[in-house]
Amino acid sequence: MKKLYSILVIVILLLAIYLFTQNTNLATSSEQSKQVVILNNDINLRKGPGLSYPIAVSVNEGQAFSMIEQKGDWIYVAKDEETVGWVPAWHTSSNEQNQLSSNIKVAISTVNGLNVRAEPKTSSAVLTQLSLGNETVVVKEEKNWVKIEDNLGTSGWVSKDYINIKEKSADVLTEMKSPSEVESFITIKVESVNVRDEPDASSAIVGTVNKEETFKILDQKNNWYKIEYSEEQEAWVYRFYGIVDSIAPSSNESKSITIIYGGTNLRESPSTNSPVVKRASLGESYEILSTEGDWYEIAISSNESAYVAQWVVSSDIKQQSISKDKPVVNRKKGTLNGVTIVLDPGHGGNDQGTAGYRGSIEKDITLMTAQLLQEKLKNAGATVYLTRESDMYVDLRKRVSVAHTYAADAFISIHYDATDDSTISGFTTYYYHDYQQKLAQFVNDSLAKKVTLRDRGAQIGDYLVLRENYQNAILIELGYLSNPTEERVITTDFYREQATLGIYEGIINYFDAQLQ
Structure with missing residues (x-):
């Protein structure tokens, strides 16, 4: 009996050892299959699954971690007892066929100086700004707002109206480098701030920097940039005091502008209401002393300066910073990938345009129409810019300058017509130069099928935005507000939908014809 009991004990022990070994192997196998690798430098592990939680520790590209837990788009990882925390899945790659995040959404800024806000509302504080073309990871979408995060861990909300959202492989994150990894520059956007000898607000003050001054970024730590303060001295500046770009400021020798319109006003201060100092002739060149908003301060003599609007001149700075070669895109029929379009909602601000018989105001309707058309074009893959995005006055030459700045493949100016004769009706598409005629015809033909x-x-129309435009430009009058019957039709949501659909299809047909 004792012998039998001993045998039974031995069997139980052997079975227990076997089961323990199998469980250990399974656990080891499972643990090995849940390894993740950090994709970028200076990624913050947080104490909870969200950007609002405190930072636990910063980690760098290439470090491997064990995945412990996952909540939504966040995973809890551990390297050792001290290096633990939550990290966004889009900052990692996995050995499980990228099961955590093989694709991400990327927000691409379509404007310069796009405000990144603390909350999804226009009254919220501005945290920083994005430059034209900046790419950030989409964290969350909420109605007309998108929460984004850049490679430095800064997160905030941007309006969907000023971005394009595209889905990309998570591998693209390795290409979205921080300012410390590429040659970048910060332009100060506040009046005057202190720069310090260490990346800390309590450290010694080295000096001050002023609004619109630009400095080369040498390094980055948390929310501070090390800048080349002078030829002999480096300093640290808080990152939210400026906008980062990869465009170097031009040397003094190349800072010049050339007048492109005869009789251009040179003024005492940067305002169209300021007194005129002199009128410049076509082709004259001046040295740039400084930049203030949309104006250049220029030297008109050895001891006298004046201001000129950027949209009436050409400059070395403008050509260097914006007129870049467009990438070649293999576009398919029915899409607008690689196509740049500038939409020009007529009038705005103190220029209301025409007023309809029933009280309709042209400037309001043109903006609504342009915004509706913008969405259609963006959905087809086009890069779209508006000459105005709110009720503001924009000089006609500045509107043309926008087309030149972005090397627009098409410039579409949107208007509604009026005349003393209230019986006149209909829509018209205008062009001025021969190279603009084909686009005008395509758009007009498609519009006729929808309204x-x-x-x-x-028809040929002698409008400044067409005549002075080097790009493929047209101007559309979408009906007569001076005709009471027509006004009732063209101010409806249905008409705007049909009209923008017609313009959209005309643009598609025009660019499709170029592929044949």
Whole structure:
């Protein structure tokens, strides 16, 4: 009996050892299959699954961690007892066929100086700004707002109206480098701030920097940039005091502008209301002393300066910073990938345009129409800019300058017509130069298929935004507000939807024809 009991004990022990070994192997196998690697430098592990939690520790690209837990887009990882925390899945790669995040959404800024706000509302504090073309990871979408995070861990909200959202492989994160990894520059956007000898607000003050001054970024630590303060001295500045770009400021020798319109006003201060100092002739060149908003301060003699609006001149700075070669895109029919379009909502601000018989104001309707068309074009893959995005006055030459600045493949100016004769009706598409005629015809033909108004055809029109435009530009009058019957039709949501659909299809047809 004792012998049998001993045998039974031995069997139980052997079975227990076997089961323990199998469980250990399974656990080891499971643990090995849940390893993740950090994709970027200076990634913050947080104490909870969200950007609002405190930072636990910063880690760098290439470090491997064991995955402990996952909550939504956040995973809890551990390297050792001290290096633990939560990290966004899009900052990692996994050995489980990228099961955590093989694709991410990327927000691409379509404007310069896009405000990144603390909350999804226009009254919220501005945390920082994005430059044209900046790419950030989409964390969350909420109605007309998107929460984004850049590679430095800064997060905030941006309006969907000023971004394009595209889905990309998570591998793209390795290409979205921080300012410390590429040659970048910060332009100060507040009046005057202190720079310090260490990346800390309590450290010694080295000196001050002023608004619109630009400095080369040498390094980055948390929310501070080390800048080249002078030829002999480095300093640290708080990152939210400026905008980062990869464009170097031009040397003094190349800071010049050339007048492109005869009789251009040079003024005492940067305002169209300021007194005129002199009128410049076509082709004259001046040295740039400084930049203030949309104005250049220029030297008109050895001891006298004046201001000139950027949109009436060409400059070395403008060409260097914005006129970049466009990438070649293999575009398919029915899409607008690689196409840049500038939409020009007519009038704005103190220029209301025409007023309809029933009280409709042209400047309001043109903006609504342009915004509706913008969405259609963006959905087709186009990069779209608006000459104005709110009720503001924009000089006609500045509107043309926007087309030149972005090397627009098409410039579409949107208007509604009026005349003393209230019986006149219909829509018209205008062009000025021969190279603009084909686009005008395509758009007019498609518009005629979508709206019931009288088709007045594609005609030559001597408008400044067409005449002075080197790009492929047209101006569309989408009906007469001075005709009471027509006003009732063209001010409806249905008409704007049909009209923008017609313009959209005309643009598609025009660019499709170029592929044949």
